[in-house]
Amino acid sequence: xxxxxxxxxxxxxxxxxxxxxxxxxxxxxxxxxxxxxxxxxxxxxxxxxxxxxxxxxxxxxxxxxxxxxxxxxxxxxxxxxxxxxxxxxxxxxxxxxxxxxxxxxxxxxxxxxxxxxxxxxxxxxxxxxxxxxxxxxxxxxxxxxxxxxxxxxxxxxxxxxxxxxxxxxxxxxxxxxxx
Ligand code: C2E
Ligand code: C2E
Numbered sequence: 001x002x003x004x005x006x007x008x009x010x011x012x013x014x015x016x017x018x019x020x021x022x023x024x025x026x027x028x029x030x031x032x033x034x035x036x037x038x039x040x041x042x043x044x045x046x047x048x049x050x051x052x053x054x055x056x057x058x059x060x061x062x063x064x065x066x067x068x069x070x071x072x073x074x075x076x077x078x079x080x081x082x083x084x085x086x087x088x089x090x091x092x093x094x095x096x097x098x099x100x101x102x103x104x105x106x107x108x109x110x111x112x113x114x115x116x117x118x119x120x121x122x123x124x125x126x127x128x129x130x131x132x133x134x135x136x137x138x139x140x141x142x143x144x145x146x147x148x149x150x151x152x153x154x155x156x157x158x159x160x161x162x163x164x165x166x167x168x169x170x171x172x173x174x175x176x177x178x179x
Contacts, residue, residue, distance in 0.1 A: 017073040017088055022064065025138040028077035029127050032086050036124045044119045047073075047088040048095055049126065053081060053113040061142045063110050069102050070156060078139030083111075084130070092118040104154040104161040 019031055035046050054063045060078045067076055073088030090098045095116065099107050107114070117123045154161050 019075050020072050021069055021075065022141055023075050023077050025077050025079045025130070025133060025135075028075060028084065028086070029131050031075060033124065033127050035086075035088065036120050036127070045089070045091075046120065046123075047086055047118075048090045048092050048098075049084065049086045049117045049123050050095065050099075051115045051126075052083045052085070052107065052111040054083070054110060055112045058110060060139055064139070064141055066103055066105060066110060066152065068104070068156065070158075071101075074098075074102065078141075079130075079133050080137050092116065101156070104152050104156075 017035065019027075023031060032049065035041060038046075052063070054060055060081050060083060063083055064076070064078050067083060067085070069076065069085075069087075071088070074085070074090075075088075076083060076085040078084075085102070087095070087098050103110065117126050153164050153166065155164055156162075
């Protein structure tokens with residue numbers, strides 16, 4: 001059936017909220033600015049954007065492997081040694097709650113610096129700055145990260161992060177003979 005033009009426009013405007021997880025730098029900027037320009041969404045209530053810089057010794061690509069958003073509409077990108085997250089419909093007072101759902105470790109253990117934007121015009125202004133970053137500076141996820149062993153052996157059960165127990169034999173045959 002023919003979809004009226006205004007309905008398909010409405011549908012396309014809601015698409016960015018269907019994304020989840022890692023996005024290329026430019027896709028991330030497009031998605032967030034589409035949301036900011038969507039007058040159907042509440043003014044200054046569309047979400048929170050946060051930029052995180054890893055502690056010395058952790059590469060941004062490694063930090064990315066620890067960032068596991070569950071909620072549709074939660075997206076992130078990496079570039080310029082920063083991980084930038086957009087948490088749709090998260091309120092700024094709930095930022096720590098949301099970050100605890102997304103990272104299996106306290107974010108203070110992974111990141112030394114945090115910047116937060118939570119009003120439409122401030123988020124849009126930061127997106128303008130982000131668009132100036134040259135493609136050479138855009139980050140990429142580590143190759144084969146999905147099939148490799150995760151950095152931290154933990155899974156999210158919908159409520160909290162849990163370490164996955166691994167069976168371990170305390171005494172090996174060789175050690176038993178040695179004693
Ligand atoms: P909210 O979105 O108003 O959700 C309030 C409470 O409703 C949540 O408290 C949680 O108990 C429940 N809730 C909402 N959505 C879901 C869901 O999809 N599944 C389940 N199982 N429960 C849900 P909670 O968890 O303490 O979160 C408080 C606030 O923190 C949320 O308010 C939201 O603003 C923010 N937040 C928490 N986790 C996330 C997240 O993963 N992504 C984003 N974008 N925001 C989050
Ligand atoms: P979703 O929004 O894509 O969220 C996917 C999963 O992320 C949720 O699975 C839950 O494990 C986690 N999650 C997202 N937001 C929150 C949050 O604020 N607090 C906590 N504790 N966990 C969160 P779940 O619970 O099986 O929900 C599946 C889907 O059902 C959600 O997909 C959402 O579309 C809907 N849903 C569930 N509870 C709520 C709610 O309280 N409010 C709204 N608006 N939708 C909900």
